Amino acid sequence: MxxxxxxxxxxxxxxxxxxxxxxxxxxxxxxxxxxxxxxxxxxxxxxxxxxxxxxxxxxxxxxxxxxxxxxxxxxxxxxxxxxxxxxNLSTDSARYAWDGIVQDAGTSPYAHVPTADALEPLRTDWLFPAPAGTDAGGVAVCPAERVDPTTSVPSGEPLCTAINRPHVPTIYPPVAEAWFAAVRTPVPSSAAYWPLQVGGLAVSLAVTGGLLVALRRRDxxxxxxxxxxxxxxxxxxAVTNSHVDVLGAALVLAATLASTRPAGVRRALTTGALLGLAAATKLVPAIAGPPLLRRDGWRTAAVAVVTFVLVYVPYVVGAGSGVLGFLPGYLDEEGYDSGNRFALLAFLPGPVATVVAVGLVGALAVACWWRADPDAPWHAQVVLVGGTLLVVGPSNAWYALLLVPLVALSHRWEWLAVPAALAAGELYPRMAVIRPAMGVALVVVLAVTLVRASRPARLPRLTWRPA
The missing domain is CATH 1.20.58 (Methane Monooxygenase Hydroxylase; Chain G, domain 1)
Structure with missing residues (x-):
């Protein structure tokens, strides 16, 4: 029985x-x-x-x-x-694959835009399908879904491509580029999206395993x-759309767990190196760093900066200032330069919204650094990462992959409202949708936090102990 x-x-x-x-x-x-x-x-x-x-x-x-x-x-x-x-929600993995193919051919991904004539021998049918013809204006007619017309540079020949922003250089930092090259090396250039999907699954399962070990050891x-x-x-x-942010999340998790090891120089070296690699994957993971600096702060920060700089060196040698890629243009395109991107601050004029957003994120970072528990930094990290996402309101939901492992460690399940809201905003990036979605997420986080603080015994804590 x-x-x-x-x-x-x-x-x-x-x-x-x-x-x-x-x-x-x-x-x-x-x-x-x-x-x-x-x-x-x-x-x-x-x-x-x-x-x-x-x-x-x-x-x-x-x-x-x-x-x-x-x-x-x-x-x-x-x-x-x-x-x-x-x-099915993003075309970024086409750019990932192209950057990997280019690197495996011995060319820096920062040296040319994808449609450059110099890279014509590397074009594959699944990334650059042949146009069905041209219209009256000489624009390529592209027969496939998620394939857009463009032109070769500088010849101006009509092309079709699955790569987004094909006339701008890559935006991705060196660790991400190394990942793209590593994933593409074992497969032929004709292999389409599945290598990156399998790679995303492997990293995702590694994070699951790391969480299982960490949660068990810490009871x-x-x-x-x-x-x-x-x-x-x-x-x-992480898997279907293969966003490299999963690698950044894995490295942040590793840095976080390393920061709780017994005191010693090795702890600062390991934590700093992992944090630097995470930041050199997508830049966004750097926002999880301040709570890890509560202990051995200057050593950890110095190692992180040195690591970040060192991984850029081989690419700087090959491409110079081109390693910045499309980053400045991306910030302007997303509305961060003008201040029009901040959903919860949209009632403010653009420049004022930018100043307020920077102030809020800065104050949050300092507060989370000051209040962080060095033995359990994930409690401060989940607030800092989640709060930053609420303030910034990115149109790209996958940035919130960084938040999910921290939710698992901290048990602060209410923060899952943030990726849920960003997922809605990814489909409908208009302010009329993303603003109320982020507003609901903010209300959920604040309400659960207040109830937990005032009546902890009455709130379901989801400790998940067997009955």
Whole structure:
């Protein structure tokens, strides 16, 4: 009788995970590129979050002895489901693949724009499909979905390409570029999106494993690893759409755990090196750094800066100042230079919004550094990263991949409202949508924080201990 009672919760949780896997698999075939497809994509994203919530709540009743294999199996299943379709919310992985192909051919990714005539021998059919012809204005007619007309540089020949912004240099820092080259090296240039998707799955599973080990060693409840491993947001952004931010999140997690090791020079060296590599992956992971500087701060910061500079050296030698790529143009394009990007500060004039945003993020960074617990810095990190995302309101939801492992470590589940809101804003980047979405996320975070602070015994804490 007792064994039956113990088996039933596991069976129910397994059914919830199967439902989640099915929703993720279906969601990979719902594209969000075209305006007409966005409502279906929004429904698919919402269904994924609901299935995820059901699955992690069902996990609370699973017996302790089977939690680790259960979480791992669910993570593998969700990740494999995310492999069943091509990128459906972003075309960034086309640029990743091209940068890898260029590097494997011995050319710096910062030296030429993708449509440069000098790189014509490297063009592949899946990244540069042949035009079906040209229209009356001489513009290429492109037959495939997610393929746009462009021109070769400097010849001006009409082209079709799957790469976004094909007339600007790459924006990605050296560690990201090294990742692109490493993933593309074992496969032929004709291999399309799946190498980066498999690479994203491998890193995602490594994060799940790292969380399981860290949570067990610190007696924080291994069930919380499912917050990352089963999250449909992670499956979509890290695997299906293959965003390199998953690598940055993994490196930040490693730096965070390294910072809690016993005192010594090795701790500062390891933490600083990992933090520098994370920042040299996407720059965004640097916002998780201040709470790690509460202990051995100057040593850790110095090692991080030196690491960041050193990984740039080989690329600077080959391309000079071109290593900055499209970063300045990207900041202007996204509205950060003008101040029009800050959703929650949209009631302010653009320049004023920029000043206020910088002030808020700076004050938050100082406060989180000052209040950080060196033995558990993730509590300050989740507030700093989540708060920064709320202030900045990026149109790219995948930046929030950095937040999810910190939610798992800190148990601050309310911060998952931020990636959920950003996912909606990714489909509908207009202020009329992203502003209320981010506003709801802010209300959720503040409400749960206030309730937790005032009535901790009455708030479900989701400690996920077996009944």
């Amino acid at each position: 007792r064994s039956t009672r113990a088996l039933l919760p596991t069976v129910l949780a397994g059914g919830a995970v199967i439902l989640l896997v099915a929703v993720v698999a279906v969601g990979t075939h719902v594209h969000g590129f075209a305006h007409a497809d966005r409502p279906r994509a929004l429904v698919a994203i919402g269904a994924g979050w609901v299935a995820f919530a059901v699955a992690v709540l069902a996990l609370r009743r699973v017996p302790e002895r089977v939690v680790v294999p259960f979480v791992l199996a669910g993570s593998v299943a969700v990740g494999l489901a995310a492999l069943t379709g091509p990128p 924080l409840g291994v069930r919380w690893a499912a917050v990352w491993g089963w999250c449909p947001f992670v499956a979509s952004e």
